[in-house]
Amino acid sequence: MLEKPHRDEAFGRIVDLDISPLEYYKLVSNFNLLIQHELTEKLNQNKESLGTIVTFITPGSDARLEKGSFMSPLEVIAVTNTDLDLDAYRQSLIEVIEKVSPTVVAKIIEMKGPHSSLVTAYNNRYQPGRIADSRLIYGSENVAKENKVRLGKEIINLRTSEVDKISSLKRDARKVIEKGGNRIAGTDAIHFDLQTGAMFYNPEAYQLSFKVGPLRLVQNTLLVEEIKHTRREKDANFLSTLDSSIVGRLNQLSDDQMINLTRESVEEVAEHYAFFLRLYHRSERAYAQNKQIVLQLTPQEITDVAKRLQALSALMEKFQIHPPKQSRLRI
CATH class of the missing domain: 3.30.460 (Beta Polymerase; domain 2)
Incomplete structure (x- = not known):
């Protein structure tokens, strides 16, 4: 090994x-x-x-x-x-x-x-x-x-109040996209700043680059929709049929015609997700190698990140899972 x-x-x-x-x-x-x-x-x-x-x-x-x-x-x-x-x-x-x-x-x-x-x-x-x-x-x-x-x-069998606690994970991720930071364990953590083009990674200060914003938004939107489907259809087996990887699961749900996005929109979500995963890895690696907390985006990268955050946020706001073969208006 x-x-x-x-x-x-x-x-x-x-x-x-x-x-x-x-x-x-x-x-x-x-x-x-x-x-x-x-x-x-x-x-x-x-x-x-x-x-x-x-x-x-x-x-x-x-x-x-x-x-x-x-x-x-x-x-x-x-x-x-x-x-x-x-x-x-x-x-x-x-x-x-x-x-x-x-x-x-x-x-x-x-x-x-x-x-x-x-x-x-x-x-x-x-x-x-x-x-x-x-x-x-x-x-x-x-x-x-x-x-x-x-x-x-x-x-x-969850109570509505318990489901809402899970749904809050999606809301929290959306707030990070809007503000670039949040409060974790009583600490105000800035993860990225599009005004200066800085992205921050320091787990000791709960700074996690693009992990808790765009990556968590996709992960938790999927989770919330999976829970809605499981409860609505009373289908306890549903989760066991899904691919563990995010891109694999998006493609699976699209192939099964279980989401309300076009194939083109699904591919766009996957591409944005992979883009932000790579930026997160860059931050994580700089910290692991040199304890470097701040990485600076280029002006072109700042523009690209801002556009992608806006597009991804809009797509995940629309995203829904519905039963297969059910006729729905596709976005």
């Missing part, structure tokens, strides 16, 4: 390539898949130690295959359908993972048992997207799918 410094060096060559946003997105996805496949092989070689009652899934950017820095370990949620002491079991799993590689290649961030909430995360916040977007790393495909179905059932 590639060690972390070599992984980041290899990824750096991808960041610097003169290619289109969607070509970049595809290369990033493939690189993420390579790293995850290597980890899966290592874990499969240790089946005797891990046993058969645990399934490892990965959430977030790892699941969406868009992680841009491999200096941090891959996040893992350990899922078991057996009643046991989750804290004690977690420690035994950590010991096995430490034997898999001399460097930390994966980190168990959460344990989920048969009675654990799948709508909320380890911090008790409503974040169903972590399970909805998750990708299998080790164990049973059936367990991974069953958890998404169980999540669907939980979503169907």
Whole structure:
């Protein structure tokens, strides 16, 4: 398995390539898949130690295959359908993972048992997207799918007030696009400033470049619409049928005629998403390499970013998921 410094060096060559946003997105996805496949092989070689009652899934950017820095370990949620002491079991799993590689290649961030909430995360916040977007790393495909179905059932039974907490994730992302910043954990964080052309990345100060604005807007608009569809159709299986990657899911929903945007508009959303992902990776990489907090956009980039933010915001405001084969006016 590639060690972390070599992984980041290899990824750096991808960041610097003169290619289109969607070509970049595809290369990033493939690189993420390579790293995850290597980890899966290592874990499969240790089946005797891990046993058969645990399934490892990965959430977030790892699941969406868009992680841009491999200096941090891959996040893992350990899922078991057996009643046991989750804290004690977690420690035994950590010991096995430490034997898999001399460097930390994966980190168990959460344990989920048969009675654990799948709508909320380890911090008790409503974040169903972590399970909805998750990708299998080790164990049973059936367990991974069953958890998404169980999540669907939980979503169907949510109270309106709980659904509104999830919907607020989309509203929060839209506000960041409008203002360039927000308040996180009691701290005012500026992520980008189009007046000066600066983009900021400093996780210690909760500054996250274009992650919490345009990227979160697309991710959370999809999530909110998926939840609406699941509840409206009472379809607990829906989430388990969706592609984990954002661009893959947009194309899937478009192919299935389940969204109200034209194919051209869907491709535009995907292209904007890939564009901002690359800018985010540039910020993240500058910080990882040199602790550089501020990156300066060129005048042309400032104009391009402003236009893309406006266009993406308008498209995601219109975006809706509806049942397949249902006749709707397409935008």
